Amino acid sequence: MRTSKYLLSTLKETPNDAEIISHQLMLRAGMIRKLASGLYTWMPSGLRVLQKVEKIVREEINNAGAIEILMPVVQPFELWEETGRSEKMGPELLRFTDRHMRPFVLSPTAEEVVTSLVRNEINSYKQLPLNLYQIQTKFRDERRPRFGVMRAREFSMMDAYSFDLDKEGLQASYEAMHVAYCAAFDRMGLDYRPVLADTGAIGGSASHEFHVLANSGEDVIAFSTESDYAANVEMAEALAPAGEREAATQEMTMVDTPNAKTIAELVEQFNLPIEKTVKTLFVKASEEFDGELVALLVRGDHELNEIKAEKLPQVAVPFEFATEEEIRAAVGAGPGSLGPVNLSLTFIADRSVAAMSDFGAGANIDDKHYFGINWGRDVELGEVADIRTVIDGDPSPCGKGTLQLKRGIEVGHIFQLGTNYSEKMNAGVLGPDGKNTILEMGCYGIGVSRVVAAAIEQNYDDNGIIWPEALAPFTVAIVPMNMHKSERVKEAAEKLYADLTAAGIEVLFDDRKERPGVMFSDMELMGVPHTIIIGDRSMDNGVFEYKHRRDGGDKLPIEIENMVEFIKAKLA
C-alpha cells in the first residue's frame, strides 16, 4: 500500500478525551474515530489489525472443532423473556420496537438465540457434541462507555456455544476451547494468562478468564512463579502459613489507644509490627445463621475478600458491612476498637490470623486495645476459613512457588454453563436410553476488538505502538528519503516495494512528499515492525538501512541486493 493512496489519519496531538494509552494511540495512529459515545469507526489501519485478530481466532476456534454460523444482531425480545435475562441484564440490554411495534433487542450475546436454534435442529445424542460460534457485532448500552474500544457500546466478539449430552462431554468441549484460546493468544504474540475465575451469579461449574497482562489492567491476577497456576486475585486460595503457631511470649495487657482508630495508627503509635495486628470486621449474618452480625478477622496487613466471605454459610448474600450504629448496638464500642477478646458475637478467623501469637486487637471498649493476645489462653479460636485476598509472595495454592500479582485486561472468557439455559428453554435430545436429556452447555467469548486495545496496552513506547508481528497492520515500512528529488532513491524504493509485495509481504510504502522525520514518526506511531530506509547516502555504500520497531535507535546497514532475503529471513 502506498501512503499517497491510503488514509493514514495520524495525529500529532493526543486527543483530550482519551484517558488510557491504547485509546490515545489508536486515535493518534489513525486506527479508530469516534462517531458517538461508545461508537467507533474502524479506520483502514485499525481494521487491518482487527481482521488479523479475527482471522487467528477463526482458525483456532475451527481447529477446536467448532462450526461457524452467523446470527442476527437484532434478536426478538421474547427469547430473553424465556430465560428471564431480560430483567437481569438491565438497561445494558438495548430494547426497541420495529414498525409493527414488536419488541426486539440488539444482541449483547446469543445464548438464547443459539439455544433456540439447537432445540429446533438437534434431536439425537448422535448429533453431539456440537459447538457453534460466530464473530459478530455486539451491543451493550454501557452507562459510561470509555477507554475507546476497550469498553465501547458496539464491539466485535467471537462467541461460541457448546452442546453436550453430559458433564464429561462438556468438560471435553471446555478443554478443547481452553487449548484453542491459548493457541490463538500465543499466535498473536501476547503475554497472557488463563486464570481461574469466579462463576458468580450465573452459577456454572467452572470458568476461566483470559487476561492480557498490562499495568493498566482493571483486574488483578495472581499466578505462581513456578507453575501454570493463575487465578483472579479474588479467587486465589490463601493457604495457611506453614509450620506451627509460635508459643506465647507476652502477657495480654489492655492499652489506652485514644488516637488509634486504624491499624496504621496503631502500628505507628505503638511500634507494633503490622503482622502482629488483627482487623475485626462486622458484616451482616445470613438468615440461616441468626440474621444479625458476624465478625471476620484478618491480619492487619491483609484485605478481607468479600467474594470468599460471601461463600461462608454464616454471611449474608449479598455481602454487606455492618453500620457503625449496628456495631455499637451489638458490642457497645465503635469500629476502631473491635477484637475477638470478650466478644459477644460469633467470629471467623482467617487462616493467617489463626496462626498468630502475641498479637494486638481492639478490646471492644472505645479507645482500648489488648496487646499480647494468644489463642487458647486469652480467647478460644473458633471457626477458621480462607477469607483474605492473596498478596504478592504468598505461597501458591498449587504447592509450587510463590504467588506474583499482576494487572490484566480480560479479553476472553470460557464458562461451563451446565443446564442453566437449556433447562429454561427446554433444549434436549433423545439420549442413548431413548429418553429426553437436557443439554449441557458451555459458552465462550473473545472480545475481538478489545484484544486490539489490550495488545497496545502491553506493547508501546513513547513513540507509539509496537505491534507483535502477527497483528501489525503492515509488516514492513519503506521510507525513502527525498524520493521526489532523487531518481535513484525513487527507483530503488519502487523496486523494493514491488519485490516485497510479490513475496506476499504487507508493505506500507511511504511515497508522500514529506520530510523523513514525519515519515519515521508516523511509521513508529503506527507500530510497523520492520522499517527499511532508502537514501542516497547509504546507497553510495551499496546498502539500505534496516530498523526493527522494538530496537533502540540503531539502524543496520543491509546490502541492497540482500534486502528482500534479509526480510524474508526475519519473518520466517
Add this chain to the structure above:
Amino acid sequence: MRTSKYLLSTLKETPNDAEIISHQLMLRAGMIRKLASGLYTWMPSGLRVLQKVEKIVREEINNAGAIEILMPVVQPFELWEETGRSEKMGPELLRFTDRHMRPFVLSPTAEEVVTSLVRNEINSYKQLPLNLYQIQTKFRDERRPRFGVMRAREFSMMDAYSFDLDKEGLQASYEAMHVAYCAAFDRMGLDYRPVLADTGAIGGSASHEFHVLANSGEDVIAFSTESDYAANVEMAEALAPAGEREAATQEMTMVDTPNAKTIAELVEQFNLPIEKTVKTLFVKASEEFDGELVALLVRGDHELNEIKAEKLPQVAVPFEFATEEEIRAAVGAGPGSLGPVNLSLTFIADRSVAAMSDFGAGANIDDKHYFGINWGRDVELGEVADIRTVIDGDPSPCGKGTLQLKRGIEVGHIFQLGTNYSEKMNAGVLGPDGKNTILEMGCYGIGVSRVVAAAIEQNYDDNGIIWPEALAPFTVAIVPMNMHKSERVKEAAEKLYADLTAAGIEVLFDDRKERPGVMFSDMELMGVPHTIIIGDRSMDNGVFEYKHRRDGGDKLPIEIENMVEFIKAKLA
C-alpha cells in the same frame, strides 16, 4: 469437513412459507434458518457461501483502489436530520433511543456517517481521490419482508463511497467501480448485466444497476443482441420505426362499437390488426402547463411508460391517471372511446403512433370509434415523444441489433451522487485554487447476502442448487458406499479425503452411517460441484466414480491413483 462433525440440517420437505426457489433451497439445504420475520441465521454451509461472496467482493473492490473501513451499525439520528433523509426514509429507517434517551438508527446505508468522517479527516485536494468502503450488517425495516435473504430486514452489504474534487474525478472513480463490479460478478460465475438505471428521486447524474439474470427476477431489463447495451426496461429508449410513414389507403369512417371498451375487444370484434390501433390515455397535466389533463397516445400493443411520461414538461409529477369522471367532464365520453380526432385537449403521440397510417381510435363519443384515421388528413399530428416501454424485438437504441427482454435480480448499484450529500453536510476541501470546494461523491452497493440467493435463482434444478465453482460451500463431496461395513472403502475414502484436503481443496466427506441415496441427495441439494463415489464394486475395477453436479446421471470411472490429479485438473 466430515458430515458426522458438521451441522448439515438438510430438509426433505419444502417449508410452506418459502415462495421462491432460492428461499426454498436455502432452507432445504440447511443454509439459513429464520429467527423472526426478515431475520435469518446463516447456518454453516450458508455462511461458507456468504464468506466466499464477501472475499471476492473485497478483493475486487480493493483492486479498484478503494480502502476498507468499518462503520458502526448504530448511527446517531442527528446525522440523518442533517441531510433530511430521516423524513424521506420513512419507517424503513429503524429508530430507537439509548438508555440516556438519545436517538439513534440502525444503519440502512452510510452516506451520512462516511461524509461526516471525510469532512473531519480530509482537508486538501491532495488527499483525493478517496474511496472508502465497508462490508457491514445493514437493517431496513421492510413493511413486508419476504423471499428469505432476498428481501430480509437484516442483511450484509458492501457499501462504498467515493470522494473527488470534480466531475471528471467522479467519472473516473465511477468507472473504476464499474470495472470492479464486473470483475467480481465474473469471478462468481454469474450471468449478469450492468444496466443503465433511472437516477430517480436522488437526482444524481448517472447510475447503473447490476442484475443477475433469472426468470424469477422482479425487474425486467432490455439488452441488445449485438452489443453491450443494457438498460432497465423503464429506461430503454424506444426508437421511432425505421422508414417513411405509409401512405393512406382508407377513408376515415365512424363505426359503432358498443361492445368494444378495450383494445382487445376492438381487435377481436372488428378483425383489426392490433398494430393499427391507438390507446389514448388521459393523465394529470403539470401546473406549468395548465394543471388540467393531457392525452398520451401509444400503439395498441404497446405500454405507456410512466417514468418517461413523467419527464415531459406537460405531465404532472408525480404521474397520475385521470379518473373517469375527470375524463367525462373534459371530453364528454368515457375511457373506452377516446382518440385524437376532434379532441379538445392537447395530446402527445408516441414515436410509433406518429408512424401509423389507416389506424383506428376512439371518436370521443361513447360507443363510437373512427377507423382509417390518417395524420395530417384527418387530424394534425402534434408533439411526438418516446413515451412507451420497449418490447422484445425493438431495435436497440445503441444502433446495433434488437432488444431482448429478460428478468433480473438487482444485486448491485453504482451511482454518481454529485454534491447532494456533501453540500448539505458541508464536506469540502481546499482546492488547487486555495478555495473551499464541495466534494463530488459517488456511492456503490453490492447486496452480499442477496447475491447468494440470486446465484441460486439462476443455478438450480429439481434436485437442488447447482453452485458455480467459486461460490460452492464445498468443492468436492466424497460419498463412500457402505463404509461402515467395508474396511477397504473406509480406508480408500479416508486416504482420498486426506489427499484432497492436503491439496488445499475444500472437501465434504460424507462419513455418516446413511444409505447412499440419502448421501447423494444431500450433496445434490447442497450443490457441491464435484462428487466422488467410492464403492466396493467399482474398486474391484480399480476405479472411483466421478460426477459433476451440472451433468446428467452419467458417472465417470476414474482410476483410483489418478483421482487427485483428475480433480486438480478440473479445478485448474
